[in-house]
Amino acid sequence: MNNFFKKEGVKSVVSSILCILAGILLGFIIMVVLALVNDRTTIADAFKGLGILLAGPFSSGNAAYIVTNVGDMIFYAAPLIMTGLSVAIAYKTGLFNIGAAGQFYMGTLAALMVALNINTSGSPALGVLVWILALLAAMAAGMLWGAIPGFFKAVFNVNEVIVCIMTNWISANVVTWVFTNMPDLINRGAGKSGYLITTAMTGNGTPKLGLDQIFKGSYIDMGIIVVLILAVLIYVILNKTVFGYELRACGSNKYGARCAGMNEKRNIIMSMAIAGGLAAIGGALYYLNPGIELKFDTAYSQLPSYGFNGIPVALLGSNNPIAVIFVGIFIRFLSMGGDQLTSAGFNKYIADIIVALIIYFAGFSMFFKGFLSKLSKKKTVDSDLTKKADIQSAGDKTDAPAESEGKEA
Amino acid sequence: MSESPYIIEMRHITKIFGSNRANDDITLQLKKGEIHALLGENGAGKSTLMSVLFGLYDPDEGEIYKNGEKVTIKDPNDATALGIGMVHQHFKLVECFSVLDNIILGEEDTRMGFLQKKKAREKVKALSEKYGLFVDTDALIEDITVGMQQRAEILKMLYRDNEILIFDEPTAVLTPQEIEELMQIMRNLAAEGKSILFITHKLNEIMEVADRCSVLRKGKYIGTVNVADTTKEELSEMMVGHMVKFAVDKDEAKPGKPVLEIKNLCVKSKSSHKNAVNDVTLTVREGEIVCIAGIDGNGQTELGYAVTGLEKADSGSIILNGEDITKKNIRYRCEHGMSHIPEDRHKHGLILDFTLRENMVLRRYLEPDFQKNGFIKFKEVREYAQKLTEEFDVRSSDGVDSTARSMSGGNQQKAIVARELDHEHKLLVAIQPTRGLDVGAIEFIHSQIVKKRDEGAAVLLISLELDEIMSLSDRILVMYEGEIMGQLDPKTTNIKEMGLYMAGAKRDSVKEAQDE
Numbered sequence: 001m002n003n004f005f006k007k008e009g010v011k012s013v014v015s016s017i018l019c020i021l022a023g024i025l026l027g028f029i030i031m032v033v034l035a036l037v038n039d040r041t042t043i044a045d046a047f048k049g050l051g052i053l054l055a056g057p058f059s060s061g062n063a064a065y066i067v068t069n070v071g072d073m074i075f076y077a078a079p080l081i082m083t084g085l086s087v088a089i090a091y092k093t094g095l096f097n098i099g100a101a102g103q104f105y106m107g108t109l110a111a112l113m114v115a116l117n118i119n120t121s122g123s124p125a126l127g128v129l130v131w132i133l134a135l136l137a138a139m140a141a142g143m144l145w146g147a148i149p150g151f152f153k154a155v156f157n158v159n160e161v162i163v164c165i166m167t168n169w170i171s172a173n174v175v176t177w178v179f180t181n182m183p184d185l186i187n188r189g190a191g192k193s194g195y196l197i198t199t200a201m202t203g204n205g206t207p208k209l210g211l212d213q214i215f216k217g218s219y220i221d222m223g224i225i226v227v228l229i230l231a232v233l234i235y236v237i238l239n240k241t242v243f244g245y246e247l248r249a250c251g252s253n254k255y256g257a258r259c260a261g262m263n264e265k266r267n268i269i270m271s272m273a274i275a276g277g278l279a280a281i282g283g284a285l286y287y288l289n290p291g292i293e294l295k296f297d298t299a300y301s302q303l304p305s306y307g308f309n310g311i312p313v314a315l316l317g318s319n320n321p322i323a324v325i326f327v328g329i330f331i332r333f334l335s336m337g338g339d340q341l342t343s344a345g346f347n348k349y350i351a352d353i354i355v356a357l358i359i360y361f362a363g364f365s366m367f368f369k370g371f372l373s374k375l376s377k378k379k380t381v382d383s384d385l386t387k388k389a390d391i392q393s394a395g396d397k398t399d400a401p402a403e404s405e406g407k408e409a
Numbered sequence: 410m411s412e413s414p415y416i417i418e419m420r421h422i423t424k425i426f427g428s429n430r431a432n433d434d435i436t437l438q439l440k441k442g443e444i445h446a447l448l449g450e451n452g453a454g455k456s457t458l459m460s461v462l463f464g465l466y467d468p469d470e471g472e473i474y475k476n477g478e479k480v481t482i483k484d485p486n487d488a489t490a491l492g493i494g495m496v497h498q499h500f501k502l503v504e505c506f507s508v509l510d511n512i513i514l515g516e517e518d519t520r521m522g523f524l525q526k527k528k529a530r531e532k533v534k535a536l537s538e539k540y541g542l543f544v545d546t547d548a549l550i551e552d553i554t555v556g557m558q559q560r561a562e563i564l565k566m567l568y569r570d571n572e573i574l575i576f577d578e579p580t581a582v583l584t585p586q587e588i589e590e591l592m593q594i595m596r597n598l599a600a601e602g603k604s605i606l607f608i609t610h611k612l613n614e615i616m617e618v619a620d621r622c623s624v625l626r627k628g629k630y631i632g633t634v635n636v637a638d639t640t641k642e643e644l645s646e647m648m649v650g651h652m653v654k655f656a657v658d659k660d661e662a663k664p665g666k667p668v669l670e671i672k673n674l675c676v677k678s679k680s681s682h683k684n685a686v687n688d689v690t691l692t693v694r695e696g697e698i699v700c701i702a703g704i705d706g707n708g709q710t711e712l713g714y715a716v717t718g719l720e721k722a723d724s725g726s727i728i729l730n731g732e733d734i735t736k737k738n739i740r741y742r743c744e745h746g747m748s749h750i751p752e753d754r755h756k757h758g759l760i761l762d763f764t765l766r767e768n769m770v771l772r773r774y775l776e777p778d779f780q781k782n783g784f785i786k787f788k789e790v791r792e793y794a795q796k797l798t799e800e801f802d803v804r805s806s807d808g809v810d811s812t813a814r815s816m817s818g819g820n821q822q823k824a825i826v827a828r829e830l831d832h833e834h835k836l837l838v839a840i841q842p843t844r845g846l847d848v849g850a851i852e853f854i855h856s857q858i859v860k861k862r863d864e865g866a867a868v869l870l871i872s873l874e875l876d877e878i879m880s881l882s883d884r885i886l887v888m889y890e891g892e893i894m895g896q897l898d899p900k901t902t903n904i905k906e907m908g909l910y911m912a913g914a915k916r917d918s919v920k921e922a923q924d925e
Contacts, residue, residue: 263740
């Protein structure tokens with residue numbers, strides 16, 4: 001049991017869970033305070049709210065809703081996991097990819113340009129082909145977009161955060177600008193303006209693979225399968241390949257990596273390109289769903305929250321691609337509960353506050369880890385100490401050894 | 410309570426890391442006004458013991474007394490309050506701060522919240538003049554040499570008027586002259602009533618300056634002796650546990666054809682408009698050890714960087730086995746027979762957060778032995794790392810799975826030496842290969858370098874340690890302000906003569922030095 005807790009991986013997982021519990025506890029305290037301050041709510045509502053949060057998609061109680069909610073949770077988690085992976089792989093190379101939002105948009109742009117401009121209605125096989133093409137286009141666009149901050153970092157040593165923020169806003173404006181000039185793609189028929197038509201119109205939506213039959217009424221599609229495959233792929237690349245070894249070496253000590261003959265500049269660019277590609281696929285998978293519309297006309301004024309939420313997902317998952325999957329789903333789980341919070345008299349953004357608190361506590365994960373090490377160590381030391389004390393009291397040896405005592409040949 | 414003869418007493422200190430007893434029931438007594446040396450090999454627990462005294466580690470057992478009264482030192486602030494100051498082996502300096510800012514950090518004079526540096530500057534200036542510790546107070550730490558960083562560290566301690574001064578291997582990076590000066594400073598400080606704990610493994614220095622010496626071995630207390638009553642041999646035996654050879658065992662060099670030829674090499678200096686390496690021409694042939702001697706900061710580091718490819722040469726050419734590699738990258742040089750033991754093992758030598766086995770293949774991970782289709786062969790890497798650690802006696806708590814960061818400095822260096830010497834090479838560039846190591850490890854590394862020489866490798870050694878230069882090299886080239894001042898034969902020259910060249914007071918005609 002002691003050995004079990006000594007493993008780094010176990011420590012990481014346990015400390016992450018501790019972060020989550022601490023965040024939820026503090027969130028609950030906030031709910032209690034809010035409940036007491038507000039006339040319409042009582043402390044019982046706080047408990048009810050906590051129950052709803054912890055139940056996530058199950059909180060509605062109605063079996064049909066639960067199935068739909070679980071499907072939606074998975075669907076909305078997919079892009080979140082992608083941006084989480086994006087941030088994680090960049091972080092492994094010592095870079096902070098705050099540009100996932102922009103890369104997400106570039107992926108959206110490229111994917112929709114392909115998927116909405118080619119009409120394959122009535123020919124599902126062709127539709128799948130175009131869908132794959134759209135994903136690849138998104139990946140290419142995202143890789144290019146991510147490579148820009150990578151390039152500036154590697155060649156001119158410009159902080160990637162600054163370039164990322166700039167490319168974020170550039171991409172937001174590009175999205176609005178490009179689609180504004182393509183009136184064919186605008187969804188006027190449904191009485192809406194400012195929205196693009198969906199992939200349902202052109203038949204290039206993400207295939208459902210029957211998942212919509214399991215989770216009836218939800219948006220779910222096979223995007224999550226793509227995400228799972230990519231997460232495992234990234235894990236393998238980082239931990240099993242020479243390329244991943246180089247990326248990690250550069251991230252950990254770029255001088256040492258350079259001295260070992262690695263091309264750290266190339267690795268920085270590659271890492272950011274991959275990060276960009278991953279975030280872009282996240283954007284593509286989200287908007288390629290036949291049910292999702294892009295409000296392009298105001299895109300320039302707002303960055304997609306998926307891009308930034310990838311940061312806490314990566315952080316809470318200790319930048320481990322596999323852990324990122326679970327964290328992404330977990331955060332959506334909380335948000336699903338949050339959406340139901342109004343029934344207990346709370347604002348749905350309480351869930352966001354709790355997620356934020358968990359992230360703050362994730363900053364303490366090192367502290368929790370240290371705490372765990374101490375805990376497991378203390379047990380062994382304690383038993384050692386009692387033994388020592390016995391020996392000490394038996395032979396009174398408080399005097400320091402004489403100067404010559406320990407001298408030996 | 411009667412007056413204790415000891416200003417600091419550490420009684421029965423035990424500190425355990427995991428399964429490793431870094432300090433096992435150690436007692437150390439420091440008299441007021443004495444210079445007390447703490448001697449031991451790497452990993453013997455000297456630094457751990459001092460970290461306990463300085464409040465960086467909490468001892469698992471044992472007590473600390475000051476002037477006979479029990480004290481608890483929980484953190485460095487407690488230590489500072491008790492007048493304990495420490496110059497760490499790995500400097501604790503803020504890289505992007507100036508020397509002055511580093512010295513006053515934590516002890517700043519402020520008026521209404523604004524820094525008042527004038528008085529501090531004067532005090533630092535007075536101290537540095539008094540003790541001959543020259544520093545450029547306005548230079549940033551990241552821009553100055555290791556030697557000057559150390560001087561800043563020492564000034565930091567003096568600035569705080571500490572009465573118990575811990576020097577953790579302070580001479581490792583100083584020049585002979587500077588060491589001489591430091592010894593004088595230490596004597597002066599002791600004469601003024603300050604008590605000094607001097608951690609080292611250099612026996613000469615102990616014999617010269619210390620009053621008493623306590624010896625640790627593998628975490629255990631071996632004994633304390635009066636330096637006046639002991640000999641170098643006795644001390645080294647206490648430290649290592651067996652007799653140590655001081656001279657390097659080597660036969661006459663049998664130089665063959667040239668391996669490394671450097672022609673008119675110039676490298677621009679980063680901190681001034683002068684050339685750090687100015688028109689250097691030299692040749693290293695197979696089967697010989699050529700040593701670049703000189704005071705720290707005279708272009709040796711830059712010369713090493715240029716040869717290994719870490720920095721670009723501005724003009725001139727570097728030829729390896731007849732091929733011009735001046736414009737080639739590090740990997741190309743490495744794959745064409747160059748091994749490199751870098752000066753800074755933390756910055757260049759290792760990826761500290763990687764495990765030992767990952768570090769062991771840092772040069773060779775692309776070879777088919779260790780990867781297939783881009784996938785690392787974990788089993789082979791592990792076996793190889795295990796083989797190397799056994800061969801070179803690299804010790805660590807979790808074997809090849811330990812992170813490099815958790816290992817002691819000596820074992821980190823041994824790991825690098827193992828990796829570089831095992832990598833197929835015709836030229837070994839070794840920059841301060843034994844910096845901060847103990848006699849046992851130095852002896853081992855020296856014998857390995859000589860073995861490689863005898864197998865036909867050319868060795869370019871850049872060192873600041875005069876003993877190492879004299880005992881290991883077959884030819885000595887002395888560098889001063891980026892230029893080669895002359896060539897010396899270690900068999901006929903002496904340290905005094907070399908010192909003249911190193912100080913720039915003597916210079917042979919350049920042609921004479923380079924051609925033979």
